[in-house]
Amino acid sequence: MAATKPATDLWQRSLQGSRWIVEHQRPDGSWIGLDDPHIDSYYKGSWPLSLTGQAATANRQLSYVHRHFLQPDGDFLPRGDAYHIDVMYLYSNPYFILGSLAAGRLDVTQPAVRFLLTQQSPQHGGFYARRVVAGQREVSDTVCTSAGGLAALAAGRLDAAQRAADSLAKVMAMQPAPAERFFTTLDADGRLITDDQARYRLIDARTAGQMWFAVGLPFAFAIKMWEATGEPRHRDLAQMYLEF
Numbered sequence: 001m002a003a004t005k006p007a008t009d010l011w012q013r014s015l016q017g018s019r020w021i022v023e024h025q026r027p028d029g030s031w032i033g034l035d036d037p038h039i040d041s042y043y044k045g046s047w048p049l050s051l052t053g054q055a056a057t058a059n060r061q062l063s064y065v066h067r068h069f070l071q072p073d074g075d076f077l078p079r080g081d082a083y084h085i086d087v088m089y090l091y092s093n094p095y096f097i098l099g100s101l102a103a104g105r106l107d108v109t110q111p112a113v114r115f116l117l118t119q120q121s122p123q124h125g126g127f128y129a130r131r132v133v134a135g136q137r138e139v140s141d142t143v144c145t146s147a148g149g150l151a152a153l154a155a156g157r158l159d160a161a162q163r164a165a166d167s168l169a170k171v172m173a174m175q176p177a178p179a180e181r182f183f184t185t186l187d188a189d190g191r192l193i194t195d196d197q198a199r200y201r202l203i204d205a206r207t208a209g210q211m212w213f214a215v216g217l218p219f220a221f222a223i224k225m226w227e228a229t230g231e232p233r234h235r236d237l238a239q240m241y242l243e244f
Helices: 007-023 046-051 055-068 083-087 093-103 106-118 142-154 158-173 213-229 232-243
Strands: 181-183 202-204
Touching: 007 046, 046 055, 046 093, 055 093, 055 106, 093 106, 093 142, 106 142, 142 158, 142 213, 158 213, 158 232, 213 232
Parallel strands: none
Antiparallel strands: 181 202
């Protein structure tokens, strides 16, 4: 078994990657080599850049995002990959919120948070996996719910974050075979979807190559909820996701 790399080595690799990104940014904040840009190439930029000390680069990128992608309603468009449209629409939006919070860019944060909260189910607290307009309901999954919950928590919307965590607890409690399979998605009425075998709707613990971030992200979010509230139920929820 290969030895685990020490944290200092991993941090140095992170800094090296961050410097590479800086070298590939144009003065207007866009990335070199992208002639037809979509948010797919930008949503994970500003947060790691801020965390690795590249504040100027992060701010240039967020200025570009504000000019070209941020919509009047607080959403971000256009999107290129169908994954970010039809499968887990809301996964990318929280990264813009977390990145703009880290950079102190409230001109991006505030409208983005307002939009995010319109995409949360009033019935069960999950964040929708596909975009809705007022009056609509959609499926919600553990990835969008966890990402949305993390962003809500970071933005000080503990009420929304609590409801997201409660939705993740509901998903875990409804699993029909928790030692073998994990179904990731609730339907519009809050019922667990068990008849969809798509790899982003089901994790089979007996098979390799699964999309484990559908349980990894809820685990991380539950830990943050425990840190923020001190409530044992969030610690216990993190433990359940970790055990699976």
